[in-house]
Amino acid sequence: MAEKRLVSIAMPGLNEEEAIGAGIEQIQKTFARANSDGEIVVCDNGSTENSVANREEYGSINSSLALDTSLRGTVLSPQHTKSTISSHQPFAVIIPARNAARTLAACLEAVFLSSVLPAEVVVVNDGSSDPTAEIASRFPCRILEVCLERGPMPPRLVGARAAEAPILIFVDADVSVKKDTFERILADFENPEIHAVTGLLSREAPVSSFLSHFKNEYMNYIFKRQPSDSRFLYGSVWAIRKECLIFFEPIDALFGGLVSDSELGLRLRRENRRILLDHALEVVHLKEYNLLRLLKNDFQIPFSFAVLLLAYGLENPVTCEKRFSHVSVGQVLATGLAFMAITGMGLILLFRHPIFWIQTMSCLSLFYAHWFNFLEKVLKERGILFTAKSLLFLPLDQAVMFCGMVTGLIYGHRQKFLRHALGVLRHRLHRR
DSSP states (O other), rough: HHHHHHEEOTTOOOHHOOOOHHHHHHHHHHTTTTOOOEEEEEOOOOOOOTTGGGGHHOOOOOSSSSTTTTTOOEEEHHHSOBBBBSOOEEEEEEEEEOOOOHHHHHHHHHHHHHSSSSSSSEEEESSSTTTHHHHHTTTTTTEEEEEOOOOOOOHHHHHHOOOSSEEEEEOOEEEETTTTTTHHHHHHTTTTOEEEEEEEOOOOOOOOHHHOOOOOOHHHHHHHOOOOOOOOOOTTTEEEGGGGGGOOOOOSSSOOOOOOOHHHHHHHHHOOOEEEEEEEEEEEEEOOOHHHHHHHHHHHHHHHHHHHHHOOTTSSSSTTTTTTEEEEHHHHHHHHHHHHHHHHHHHHHHOOOOOHHHHHHHHHHHHHHHHHHHHHHHHHHHHHHHHHHHHHHHHHHHHHHHHHHHHHHHHHHHHHHHHHHHHHHHHHHHHO
16 A cells, blocks of 8 residues: 555556556556657646646746646657667666756757656655655656655665666666766766766756856866776766665764765675776756855754764775765865865954964865865856955855764764664663
8 A cells, every 4th residue: 555655656558547547567567668660658647737737936847848728648759769779778767856946948858858868756845845756757667655844865765676677777866867878877887897887067057146156166076086996976966876875874964964865875895896987977057056045054064974984984994095975084184174274264353363363374274275176177167256256265264164073973983972872771671
């Protein structure tokens, strides 16, 4: 009976009640199938009538794959998609989505316009209060309804259990894959020694704010400098052989499992699985940031990494290169310098003592020396005005990251102490 609760049906020729009775196994066989001529059957559950009104607010769909009223129950040929299900091994695309209505249409449209089409597309709707499921129903994909609300990894694992393909590709709902994204991933898996593949965010994105472009530049720069033999997975886009996937309960550290992709990467490395970071595998980030949203993100992620560090420990062999996941010692020290510089500025305003000028200028000098290559790249690619804004914002952003790390270490130590104390208490009670 659990299957009935999980699946939002989209099957041709069946009403919802009949489709639910068919069960998950039958849905997997029917969904997004191709006939011998390479035609792609668009499955229809008749649920599009109430979705059209939301297009203007949540993004228009330009692709002919959208299940609007003119395409319901029709068959799309390769002329519509300019793609075929090729001789590559079949793969499934799994998209966890929670309140993702503003970006999901663009995400799915890019998936179905890829040069190589997936055998199945699974959208896992995690208790969304917006029209996420409604938007997903316009596309030939399977929708699983869950209400987990513990970050993106639990919905991903639900989708992974339901998918049948031997290769699982995970894409966040706020990114858009490029036309050759899936082709690159499948080419990487032609090496039998590769167990998982991950990529990075593109520098370019259809966003308007400086902060959104800055974040994409920053993330692209950080991941471009990582070695190909990776110790982590990056949540925006990663893929794995299903036989290698570890089903686990991510650490739920106050803000949820925000770094559960990196945690899975650590677990895979502990089992001697090889993760390839393909530096040419880029996806486009569709998320718009404002100041509050970005600073909140850049507090919570380091917080979660600090908790993860305490849980896994530096003695783990995957950290022997002075990195934890993708975080280097230099990055951590730079955040500390930024915090000391910002603190020094505040002390200058309060006391106007020369020692605080020396502190601030020294810390800023070392800080900008660390980020010189990044700022030089930004200057070359974005120009003087963008670089000037980056010079001002970067110390603030890094200082917030430092606060997140320190707070996460305090929280993590407190949790470890409480677990230890509870264990001792249980032991004593058991002895009595």
